[in-house]
Amino acid sequence: MLDDKMRREFESLRVSLRAPEDETDEEGVVSIMACNWSSFIAFRACETQWRVVATMAGLIWIGLDYTACQIVLEQLDAPAYIFADLHAMEEAALPILNGVDG
Numbered sequence: 001m002l003d004d005k006m007r008r009e010f011e012s013l014r015v016s017l018r019a020p021e022d023e024t025d026e027e028g029v030v031s032i033m034a035c036n037w038s039s040f041i042a043f044r045a046c047e048t049q050w051r052v053v054a055t056m057a058g059l060i061w062i063g064l065d066y067t068a069c070q071i072v073l074e075q076l077d078a079p080a081y082i083f084a085d086l087h088a089m090e091e092a093a094l095p096i097l098n099g100v101d102g
Contacts (some may be wrong), residue, residue, distance in 0.1 A: 001089070006044065010030075011023055022072040029095070038078065038082060039082050039085035039086070039089070041076070042072070042073060042076055042078050042082045042086060043045075043086055045072050045075075045076060046064060046068070046069045046072050046073075046086060049061075049064050049065045049068040049072065050062070050063070050064060050065070051063055051065050051071050059086075060098060061093075061098050062099045063090055063094065064086065064090050067101075069083070069084070070088060073086075
């Protein structure tokens with residue numbers, strides 16, 4: 001579910017986010033396909049489960065804590081394939097979080 005808090009967080013990044021049922025072709029709007037919506041919600045639910053190491057140079061994002069994510073997924077009653085989707089999103093997010101040019 002796209003709640004007000006999530007909408008505000010994305011708007012602070014100058015991104016408009018619409019739920020699948022709010023489909024639009026508006027410029028500057030990120031659309032998430034309906035088949036990916038559950039995975040997106042699960043990824044957002046796991047946002048506090050990142051393993052991060054503080055160094056003198058700054059933070060290094062290691063990855064998601066899979067044990068904690070599994071508990072979150074169980075609470076969401078998420079299908080098994082969602083975990084694989086989380087892993088794919090984690091792989092895409094790590095270079096961005098660590099400021100690594102692709």
